[in-house]
Amino acid sequence: MMNDTKAAVVPVTQPFLPPLEEFMPWLEQIWKNRWVTNDGPLHHQLEQALCEHLGVEYISLFSNGTLALIAALQALDITGEVITTPFSFVATTHAIHWNGIKPVFADIDPVSLNLDPARIEAAITPATRAIMPVHVYGNPCDVEAIERIAQRHDLKVIYDAAHAFGVRFRERSILSFGDMSVLSFHGTKIFHTFEGGAIVCRDAQMKRRIDQLKNFGIQDEVTVIGHGINGKMNEVQAAFGLVQLQHVDATHAARARIDQHYRERLAGVKGLHLHRMLADSSANYAYFPVLVTPEFPLSRDELYAELRARQIAVRRYFYPLISAFPAYCDLASAVRENLPVAEQISQQVLCLPIFPMLEREVQDRIIDIVLATAVARAA
């Protein structure tokens, strides 16, 4: 129940919703087409629009990002073991498990917060078939080092790019690295279709295979190839994506302003480390993570509690680590000694609110709380 007397909670993120009027003509179009799902005209239109916007050639839309991750592993016939990061949203590892594959956790790099290539290489066994890294917070992985490792050991690379919509690395879409990249269009992501996702792949033949897999493996009326699933995006989702796409430049600019304001006001605060993108990549401002280090007067959890008590719904992305959950903690690679950097970062990270509709006044209130609690504690 809502409580009107309490100050409204400021969420860490809020889905961007374009004016409803813009959505209505698309709905009318669906009613006119009488085509509600299964590779409909709007689905097709969104695939083309996204290819252009993102600068990629082949994209297959899905009903959500998790099914896209699961299907990506299926499409490449991955078995055995897959090396992945414990510092991500739990869906990354779930997708591996749902394929009957054993996830193997490797530690992250303390600067990028993405899989450390040296630790990937150390985790390879004769059963390893693929690597599933995550571009955490939209910050590119060391894609070149990962490519070299994959070539050396004949491994596939599937990037969980759920955070990386629109990110470019050395003038190239980050989605064009590896064998495949998987996007999520969930409501919490910077481009969303309420629920949704996609696989970006390298060639038309693979796209055809993915499109069949997401439609039960149906090839034609009498032929089913492989163990397909229902991962189709429907026309209402696609319509919403087309509307949303017209706003991505404006929402990106709004996020950039918020990011900059945080950086201006929080720069130089002792013990607060502001996460930065790689030099060669463009930011999408999907998240605003800070590391609360021991030099800060409060621990991460104390700062979290202070903000929460004042209705600021900051989040500890990603804490606990995936490797700490009961479903995965018994894996040999899940032991803390194997993941010291991820362990430490997950104890220090705090994501501050960032979304296009966040007002400057509210943002200043958040920053004031951070600064004031630090001063009060230090005194």
Ligand SMILES: *Cc1c(COP(=O)(O)O)cnc(C)c1O
């Ligand atoms: C959101 C997210 C997913 C899952 O996407 P859904 O569309 O919610 O299924 C997977 N991996 C990461 C890193 C995510 O942030």
